[in-house]
Amino acid sequence: MAFTRREGARALLWLSPWLVGIAVFFVYPLASTVYFSFHRYDLFTLEFIGLDNWRYAFSDPRLLQSGLNTLWLVVFMVPAQVLFALGVAQLLTKIKSGSGVLRTLFYLPSLVPTVAGTVAFVYLLNPATGPVNQVLAWIGITGPDWFGSAAWAKPSLTLLALWGAGNTVMIFLAALLDVPRHLYEAAAIDGAGAWRQFRNITLPVISPVLMFSAVTGVIYAVQYFTQAMIASRVASGATDSAGSTFTPGYPDGALLTLPQHLFHTGFRDWSMGLACVYAIMLFAVSMVFTLVLLRQFNRAEATS
Amino acid sequence: MRSLPLAAAGLLALTLTACTAGTTAPPALGARPTTTSTEPAALPAATLELWHGFSTDVETKAFEDAIAGFTTKFPQIKVVAKKGIQDAQITQAIRGGQAPDVAASFTTDNVAQWCKSGAFQDLTPVIAQDGIDLNVLPAAARSYTEFEGRRCTMPLLADAYGLYYNKALMKGEPPPKTLSELTELTKKLTVRDAEGNIEVAGFIPSFQYYENSPSHLGPMVGAKWYNDDGTSAIGSDPAWKQLLQWQKELVDWYGYDKLEKFRKGLGDEWGAEHPFFEGKVAMVLDGEWRNAMIAADPEAKDLDYGTAPLPVADDKPDLYGSGFTAGTVIGVPKGAKHPQQAWELVKYLTTDTQSLVTLSNALRNVPTTKAAMDHPDLAKDERFATFLDIFAHPKTSTLPANVNSVFNQDAFSTFLIEWEKGAVKDLDAGLAGVDKRIDDKMKLSGG
Numbered sequence: 001m002a003f004t005r006r007e008g009a010r011a012l013l014w015l016s017p018w019l020v021g022i023a024v025f026f027v028y029p030l031a032s033t034v035y036f037s038f039h040r041y042d043l044f045t046l047e048f049i050g051l052d053n054w055r056y057a058f059s060d061p062r063l064l065q066s067g068l069n070t071l072w073l074v075v076f077m078v079p080a081q082v083l084f085a086l087g088v089a090q091l092l093t094k095i096k097s098g099s100g101v102l103r104t105l106f107y108l109p110s111l112v113p114t115v116a117g118t119v120a121f122v123y124l125l126n127p128a129t130g131p132v133n134q135v136l137a138w139i140g141i142t143g144p145d146w147f148g149s150a151a152w153a154k155p156s157l158t159l160l161a162l163w164g165a166g167n168t169v170m171i172f173l174a175a176l177l178d179v180p181r182h183l184y185e186a187a188a189i190d191g192a193g194a195w196r197q198f199r200n201i202t203l204p205v206i207s208p209v210l211m212f213s214a215v216t217g218v219i220y221a222v223q224y225f226t227q228a229m230i231a232s233r234v235a236s237g238a239t240d241s242a243g244s245t246f247t248p249g250y251p252d253g254a255l256l257t258l259p260q261h262l263f264h265t266g267f268r269d270w271s272m273g274l275a276c277v278y279a280i281m282l283f284a285v286s287m288v289f290t291l292v293l294l295r296q297f298n299r300a301e302a303t304s
Numbered sequence: 305m306r307s308l309p310l311a312a313a314g315l316l317a318l319t320l321t322a323c324t325a326g327t328t329a330p331p332a333l334g335a336r337p338t339t340t341s342t343e344p345a346a347l348p349a350a351t352l353e354l355w356h357g358f359s360t361d362v363e364t365k366a367f368e369d370a371i372a373g374f375t376t377k378f379p380q381i382k383v384v385a386k387k388g389i390q391d392a393q394i395t396q397a398i399r400g401g402q403a404p405d406v407a408a409s410f411t412t413d414n415v416a417q418w419c420k421s422g423a424f425q426d427l428t429p430v431i432a433q434d435g436i437d438l439n440v441l442p443a444a445a446r447s448y449t450e451f452e453g454r455r456c457t458m459p460l461l462a463d464a465y466g467l468y469y470n471k472a473l474m475k476g477e478p479p480p481k482t483l484s485e486l487t488e489l490t491k492k493l494t495v496r497d498a499e500g501n502i503e504v505a506g507f508i509p510s511f512q513y514y515e516n517s518p519s520h521l522g523p524m525v526g527a528k529w530y531n532d533d534g535t536s537a538i539g540s541d542p543a544w545k546q547l548l549q550w551q552k553e554l555v556d557w558y559g560y561d562k563l564e565k566f567r568k569g570l571g572d573e574w575g576a577e578h579p580f581f582e583g584k585v586a587m588v589l590d591g592e593w594r595n596a597m598i599a600a601d602p603e604a605k606d607l608d609y610g611t612a613p614l615p616v617a618d619d620k621p622d623l624y625g626s627g628f629t630a631g632t633v634i635g636v637p638k639g640a641k642h643p644q645q646a647w648e649l650v651k652y653l654t655t656d657t658q659s660l661v662t663l664s665n666a667l668r669n670v671p672t673t674k675a676a677m678d679h680p681d682l683a684k685d686e687r688f689a690t691f692l693d694i695f696a697h698p699k700t701s702t703l704p705a706n707v708n709s710v711f712n713q714d715a716f717s718t719f720l721i722e723w724e725k726g727a728v729k730d731l732d733a734g735l736a737g738v739d740k741r742i743d744d745k746m747k748l749s750g751g
Contacts (some may be wrong), residue, residue, distance in 0.1 A: 238512075248714070
């Protein structure tokens with residue numbers, strides 16, 4: 001007993017920098033967030049107001065709107081990105097010559113700064129002057145107002161996400177190349193077709209990587225902020241001149257994600273207490289999604 | 305035992321909050337008698353830090369020249385200016401106890417919050433001490449620089465909004481004076497191609513077009529934002545309904561989709577491809593600074609254009625000549641190291657006639673005091689003088705300071721976008737909804 005206790009103390013000692021780090025940078029901010037959520041806090045004055053912030057949050061139409069937008073991203077953008085990356089990676093493994101060049105090409109968009117990539121997309125997809133709609137017009141299709149219509153805005157952002165999925169493609173490619181070749185050969189001898197091989201060999205082997213991508217993808221989608229905000233601003237043609245106010249989430253609030261709403265509430269509207277309520281909700285949602293995903297994968301792993 | 309770590313974390317959180325909240329207070333304005341300003345030498349030497357939002361070379365130089373006027377008068381005071389500062393940085397610095405001695409902001413949106421929370425110091429005592437008569441400022445400029453009796457900023461330079469018209473596109477017509485004249489003229493001047501796409505617009509009525517915010521358009525109908533008790537007046541003031549119905553009729557005449565397509569194809573507001581420069585729109589609502597931008601643009605500088613006050617509601621002809629105004633504000637943040645000298649600098653920049661005239665001439669913004677506006681050295685060609693008159697007009701209005709200023713404008717604008725595209729069935733109910741959003745938020749903000 002004495003030995004393990006000393007061992008435990010030593011382990012704690014080694015872990016202490018991390019413990020201090022998590023206390024200062026995670027536990028303390030989290031506790032303050034909860035504390036501030038019961039206060040009226042404008043960054044200068046603090047006043048206890050009980051559950052007022054919580055009550056307001058639940059009757060705030062923007063919360064529901066932004067929450068649904070974020071949910072949309074989790075439900076559609078993340079799977080689309082994972083499937084697309086997996087498909088591209090699979091194709092890249094099949095290509096015999098010139099795969100190096102292709103790999104580089106698929107990875108390049110990931111090197112473009114997020115803001116620049118988003119601005120470029122909005123310009124390319126401009127309904128009046130953008131080249132995409134002009135090309136579509138040549139073949140007789142009237143292109144949509146991509147970032148300007150509520151129905152197309154999030155799909156347009158999904159396109160942007162697919163374009164920038166280079167990181168995920170590379171991770172999947174590495175995982176696919178790691179699948180032992182002899183398994184495929186054995187399966188082929190047993191008469192398994194391509195789909196069968198993919199289903200019974202590839203998927204089980206790369207499932208930890210899939211899980212990693214799905215979980216990080218969900219966390220990323222829940223925190224999705226920059227692209228949506230930039231796309232809104234650029235597409236709406238908003239200018240920051242004095243006396244005019246930018247309405248976030250253009251068009252029609254379709255691109256207002258929960259983190260954006262949180263940001264505006266806290267730093268634009270000086271309602272830090274209310275922003276803390278949103279932050280707690282955001283944190284809870286991320287936790288729930290992550291736990292559900294982890295569980296699903298664990299179960300899938302146990303059965304396979 | 306499980307709750308122990310949580311309790312410890314909570315305790316830690318509490319102590320840390322207490323630490324950040326209780327920094328020692330530096331000297332505040334008016335806390336001790338100041339030396340009389342008539343004797344500059346009596347003021348102790350100091351180095352002041354000044355943060356401002358100007359960023360282009362021309363602007364920065366003009367502003368630093370104005371500061372140089374101050375340091376010649378007070379040679380013992382040095383001023384270090386930091387350019388390109390935005391409001392969030394000022395707020396952050398004040399919170400962190402690293403506030404500059406003087407800070408200026410381009411928007412008036414945060415004035416209420418800064419005054420209310422004490423982030424900027426109340427200037428009332430020193431203004432009284434130095435015997436400054438604030439009546440030299442127009443009522444609108446006084447209103448956007450204070451909140452609930454606390455004057456925590458002073459107007460530095462102002463912007464006034466009016467109508468710009470391209471003479472070549474006007475077909476010999478004079479600028480409109482009423483909303484129905486504007487409608488009529490818009491219909492007459494608009495040019496479309498065979499498919500009905502807009503090539504030249506008479507006037508773009510969209511609330512989403514560059515300067516067409518409700519705050520800028522409201523003065524055309526004399527619309528009011530707030531009731532005296534601070535609640536929203538948007539739903540109850542019939543003027544807003546009048547504006548919205550006029551606007552929607554014109555949007556529908558264009559066709560919302562056609563108008564949006566046209567609007568989205570227009571060049572950047574701050575670039576050389578501005579639709580007014582390019583002759584794509586005959587009449588625009590814009591600030592007085594557009595004059596300077598046109599003059600500075602190599603292509604647009606030869607544009608034959610005129611300026612006029614905004615057209616007003618047909619049944620309110622007495623509003624003609626007025627408009628919207630707002631401007632740059634400047635004050636002394638809480639935690640300024642040399643508040644006394646800082647106030648002296650603020651006072652000089654905002655009330656010294658010569659300094660205001662020089663600055664206005666360099667930046668082509670409206671000077672705020674009556675003496676500066678009447679000064680013979682003030683460059684006032686006809687196009688610029690329009691805006692001086694708008695600024696000085698007794699009916700000219702501003703967006704009154706409110707702690708939720710941006711939130712409220714956002715709530716209204718969100719509704720206006722729905723409105724102009726025709727998604728609103730019941731206008732009264734919609735406006736009442738805007739009121740409710742604004743008032744609910746006001747309650748949460750403790751107003």
